Amino acid sequence: MPWRRLGRRWWYRVKEDFITGKLPETVTIDGAAYPIRSDFRVGMQFDRIWGSGMDERDKVIQLLGMYYPRIPANVPEAVSRMLWFYRCGEPEKREEDGNGGRQRYQRRTSKEPAYSFAQDAPYIYAAFKEQYGIDLTDARMHWWKFMALFESLNEDTKMSRIMYYRKVSTAGLPREKRAFLNEMKKLYRITDASAAGHKLSLEARNRKWRAYVCGRQKEVHSAMQC
Numbered sequence: 325m326p327w328r329r330l331g332r333r334w335w336y337r338v339k340e341d342f343i344t345g346k347l348p349e350t351v352t353i354d355g356a357a358y359p360i361r362s363d364f365r366v367g368m369q370f371d372r373i374w375g376s377g378m379d380e381r382d383k384v385i386q387l388l389g390m391y392y393p394r395i396p397a398n399v400p401e402a403v404s405r406m407l408w409f410y411r412c413g414e415p416e417k418r419e420e421d422g423n424g425g426r427q428r429y430q431r432r433t434s435k436e437p438a439y440s441f442a443q444d445a446p447y448i449y450a451a452f453k454e455q456y457g458i459d460l461t462d463a464r465m466h467w468w469k470f471m472a473l474f475e476s477l478n479e480d481t482k483m484s485r486i487m488y489y490r491k492v493s494t495a496g497l498p499r500e501k502r503a504f505l506n507e508m509k510k511l512y513r514i515t516d517a518s519a520a521g522h523k524l525s526l527e528a529r530n531r532k533w534r535a536y537v538c539g540r541q542k543e544v545h546s547a548m549q550c
Contacts, residue, residue, distance in 0.1 A: 353396045384399075437514060438487040
């Protein structure tokens, strides 16, 4: 299956944090440490808000309020650090060139997203319960830890099979196999509108949001440097 070794690659990028037990609970902005909400439930809501029909201002305000108990005065940097946290510490350039874990998986065979946290919530719950014995309704888990486990789901879980159906190419396959996979693609097609956020790379999203926030702040503080 195409996702089998993905979690391991991602793990190597953050293993020191996991070993030391120092997954970030704060972000540094203008030399000060600001608490950031690290619970996986916050991260799972990110794409729902990003793909909603709200205007950009309302999206930014709602997400900042979700992530920060106290929103920093430097809003552009607060947005940048929030997105860094959502990316689990991955640098932007890795996602732009296709080397980042999640973006690499998302782009592997098609332009469609492999998953939607909102639409796939029951399957994700079942997969964590089956593979790890974790009940996500009761769990207290850091977002980075959740993503490491999510991206390491094995092919025996239904969630992994669903992601495979969505992403696999049917070109060159025998007619019966192709018909089966196309039926599975149709059955598990993502209809959740918020999943459209996956179609825009995280780096492109970062640039768009920073430009938007800086533009809005410049309207109020024309001397501000973004």
